Amino acid sequence: MISYTSTRGGSPELSFADVLLTGLAPDGGLYVPAEWPTSTSVDSSLPYAAFAAEVMWPFVDGSIERKAFEQICADAYGTFSADDVIPVTTLADGIELVELFHGPTLAFKDVAMQLLGRLFDHELGKRGTRVTIVGATSGDTGSAAIEAFRDRENVDIVILHPHERTSEVQRRQMTTVAAANVSNVAVEGTFDDCQDIVKAMFADVQFRDDVGLAAVNSINWARVMAQVVYYHWAGAKASDRPVSVTVPTGNFGNVFAGRVAKRMGAPIGEFVVASNRNAILTQFFQTGAMTIGGVEPSLSPSMDIQVSSNLERLIFEILGNDGKAVDDLMAKFRSERHVSLPAELIPRMQESWLGESVTDAETIETMQMVHEESGMILDPHTAVGVAAARRRPDSMQRLVMATAHPAKFPDAVEQATGSRPPLPAHLADLYERDEHYTVLPDDLATVQAFVRDART
Numbered sequence: 007m008i009s010y011t012s013t014r015g016g017s018p019e020l021s022f023a024d025v026l027l028t029g030l031a032p033d034g035g036l037y038v039p040a041e042w043p044t045s046t047s048v049d050s051s052l053p054y055a056a057f058a059a060e061v062m063w064p065f066v067d068g069s070i071e072r073k074a075f076e077q078i079c080a081d082a083y084g085t086f087s088a089d090d091v092i093p094v095t096t097l098a099d100g101i102e103l104v105e106l107f108h109g110p111t112l113a114f115k116d117v118a119m120q121l122l123g124r125l126f127d128h129e130l131g132k133r134g135t136r137v138t139i140v141g142a143t144s145g146d147t148g149s150a151a152i153e154a155f156r157d158r159e160n161v162d163i164v165i166l167h168p169h170e171r172t173s174e175v176q177r178r179q180m181t182t183v184a185a186a187n188v189s190n191v192a193v194e195g196t197f198d199d200c201q202d203i204v205k206a207m208f209a210d211v212q213f214r215d216d217v218g219l220a221a222v223n224s225i226n227w228a229r230v231m232a233q234v235v236y237y238h239w240a241g242a243k244a245s246d247r248p249v250s251v252t253v254p255t256g257n258f259g260n261v262f263a264g265r266v267a268k269r270m271g272a273p274i275g276e277f278v279v280a281s282n283r284n285a286i287l288t289q290f291f292q293t294g295a296m297t298i299g300g301v302e303p304s305l306s307p308s309m310d311i312q313v314s315s316n317l318e319r320l321i322f323e324i325l326g327n328d329g330k331a332v333d334d335l336m337a338k339f340r341s342e343r344h345v346s347l348p349a350e351l352i353p354r355m356q357e358s359w360l361g362e363s364v365t366d367a368e369t370i371e372t373m374q375m376v377h378e379e380s381g382m383i384l385d386p387h388t389a390v391g392v393a394a395a396r397r398r399p400d401s402m403q404r405l406v407m408a409t410a411h412p413a414k415f416p417d418a419v420e421q422a423t424g425s426r427p428p429l430p431a432h433l434a435d436l437y438e439r440d441e442h443y444t445v446l447p448d449d450l451a452t453v454q455a456f457v458r459d460a461r462t
């Protein structure tokens with residue numbers, strides 16, 4: 007049975023079930039497995055859900071019964087609209103797209119959230135407790151979480167979004183869900199204001215305990231774990247050429263899952279970390295140092311991030327699993343807004359990590375080019391990935407993680423191709439559905455009172 011340790015070295019080791027419900031470690035670190043399983047024996051001809059159960063089993067063994075876990079995987083991936091859940095398609099230039107966006111809310115976050123919703127409910131049912139999940143979203147995370155936790159027995163969920171600052175598709179995906187345990191709050195403020203309210207709620211110990219506050223943000227180990235599966239899935243279909251995997255990145259959760267898969271034996275040569283104009287990770291992988299700047303809006307809004315929380319898991323590895331060294335480095339990063347790795351560790355990192363940044367103009371050009379050459383419409387996040395992958399030699403097998411369905415970002419698609427992509431059948435009437443949300447001022451006490459009342 008694998009236990010989990012904090013990247014800052016100052017928290018006791020926990021089981022999978024505890025890590026699932028805890029999220030962030032008490033010392034401020036992120037949980038990582040204390041040892042790493044290998045996956046060489048997984049049968050690549052299995053259907054996706056069964057394949058997923060096989061790959062993830064060593065991480066959850068000891069916390070859940072095998073049959074229950076297999077059923078949870080089957081139910082989670084039964085919600086995807088593609089027959090093989092995560093299809094891999096090839097573009098005219100040979101780049102392969104790993105299509106992660108066939109879940110209920112059309113972005114790759116469904117892959118992890120659909121599993122997480124069911125794992126939470128199962129574990130809470132076993133313990134006979136309930137939680138209230140509160141989260142802030144600028145778009146994709148909120149809808150994926152709501153869709154995954156709607157109608158769960160042991161969970162209420164309240165999602166805060168910045169009033170009139172999300173796209174209409176994104177807002178409607180959250181607010182048209184009519185389920186008793188789901189509440190949406192439009193905060194009269196920015197995404198940062200929403201996030202500050204959530205942080206303040208977690209810091210209020212009395213409130214946290216009263217409502218059983220819980221989070222499902224991207225640092226949750228179970229989210230990373232669910233994403234490990236599709237790197238093995240795509241890797242199993244690889245030829246014998248060296249494999250280059252490009253991942254459009256924000257919080258570094260998706261690409262770190264790839265790193266875990268590689269450690270477990272997936273045949274991946276290098277990772278290309280693709281960013282938009284918010285290029286702090288490009289700086290990090292090209293130079294070994296990074297400086298926090300301001301967040302600038304781009305055509306790929308889910309990647310408009312400066313501090314990528316999951317990068318700490320990679321830094322832990324680079325620093326030789328030294329929690330104290332990670333703690334010092336992160337403290338320095340917070341206070342000085344700049345940090346650099348020890349010089350002797352940088353070349354080794356660069357052997358398998360590349361950083362590439364892509365402008366909005368290149369994003370649109372890539373969408374146009376792929377549309378012309380392959381007849382396919384990319385969403386702007388995936389387009390950032392494809393533009394970065396095109397810079398790699400075509401002697402490599404180039405895979406790109408396709409993170410969203412184009413219909414989720416109709417404005418960018420229209421700008422590139424001249425027409426708006428239709429929504430898939432299950433969302434075709436999204437614009438006719440009734441919306442449910444409450445507009446509240448940017449005020450902690452008001453939002454806390456709302457959360458107390460929202461519980462079922």
Ligand SMILES: *Cc1c(COP(=O)(O)O)cnc(C)c1O
Pocket residue numbers: 113114115146147224254255256257258259260261308309387409410
């Ligand atoms: C969240 C998101 C990303 C970034 O994923 P990370 O795991 O934060 O790196 C990229 N593309 C889309 C469409 C997303 O929703």
